[in-house]
Amino acid sequence: MHALPDDPRVSLLDFLRDGIGLTGTKKGCDHGQCGACAVILNGVRINSCLTLAAMHDGDEVTTIEGIGTPEAPSPLQKAFLDHDGFQCGYCTPGQICSATALLDEMDANWPSDASDDLLARLTITDEEIRERMSGNLCRCGAYANIVAAIREVAEQRA
Numbered sequence: 001m002h003a004l005p006d007d008p009r010v011s012l013l014d015f016l017r018d019g020i021g022l023t024g025t026k027k028g029c030d031h032g033q034c035g036a037c038a039v040i041l042n043g044v045r046i047n048s049c050l051t052l053a054a055m056h057d058g059d060e061v062t063t064i065e066g067i068g069t070p071e072a073p074s075p076l077q078k079a080f081l082d083h084d085g086f087q088c089g090y091c092t093p094g095q096i097c098s099a100t101a102l103l104d105e106m107d108a109n110w111p112s113d114a115s116d117d118l119l120a121r122l123t124i125t126d127e128e129i130r131e132r133m134s135g136n137l138c139r140c141g142a143y144a145n146i147v148a149a150i151r152e153v154a155e156q157r158a
Contacts, residue, residue, distance in 0.1 A: 008054040013037045015053035016063060024064035024093045028137075035136030038094035039063050045101035047135070064093035067100055075156065076100055079149035087140035095136050099150045102132045103157060124154040 016022045028036030032050040039048045040062040068074035086092040111118045114131035
């Protein structure tokens with residue numbers, strides 16, 4: 001638990017990075033268009049640059065620092081390494097946070113725009129993964145490897 005900043009105008013992203021030193025979450029566009037700042041808020045992925053820290057008193061925020069460690073990486077972090085799902089690595093924390101929430105969404109059978117049948121059990125497909133990850137940009141173009149990494153972990157969980 002951390003005390004909120006005195007200034008109510010501080011974004012959640014800036015509070016995480018500058019206020020409490022969790023620098024894994026990256027500032028990309030600062031307009032909610034790239035996903036580099038994706039975190040998991042109460043189990044749902046959000047762009048932390050688009051919300052104010054003051055709005056989240058008592059909420060649970062998971063950043064990349066809460067997903068795994070170098071000594072014990074999460075299955076997604078390991079899959080990103082195994083599939084070379086990154087190049088420069090700048091977007092990777094947001095990609096992994098978003099993908100972590102994506103897997104939870106699929107486990108809960110939440111449909112997306114790519115889902116064929118809103119009532120049937122979801123199927124892990126590249127199209128489903130791409131749709132759900134469409135808010136996370138990778139300027140290096142590692143998309144195929146990112147999809148492969150997510151698919152591997154999703155299939156292991158199925």
